[in-house]
Amino acid sequence: MPLQILNAGVDTTGVLRKALEAALPGAEIEVSSASPGHFELRVVSKVFEGKTRVQQQQLVYKAIAHLMSGDSAPVHAIDRMQTLVP
Numbered sequence: 001m002p003l004q005i006l007n008a009g010v011d012t013t014g015v016l017r018k019a020l021e022a023a024l025p026g027a028e029i030e031v032s033s034a035s036p037g038h039f040e041l042r043v044v045s046k047v048f049e050g051k052t053r054v055q056q057q058q059l060v061y062k063a064i065a066h067l068m069s070g071d072s073a074p075v076h077a078i079d080r081m082q083t084l085v086p
């Protein structure tokens with residue numbers, strides 16, 4: 001059976017960006033697709049100030065958790081995540 005690409009034709013990078021913008025208003029967000037379902041993120045936000053790297057990443061994952069759950073989730077993995085304070 002051939003591999004099925006889930007959500008083919010859906011602008012997942014745009015969906016990821018919108019979810020992050022909603023959770024982290026004013027953040028500078030870069031989303032790139034590494035391969036189907038795999039993404040790289042760069043997020044710069046004042047919200048990260050005073051937080052550990054793990055806490056920063058938890059905020060990002062919390063914002064996109066709904067895109068990573070279920071059998072037809074459009075996001076399979078975040079291959080690279082960079083979180084920065086401006």
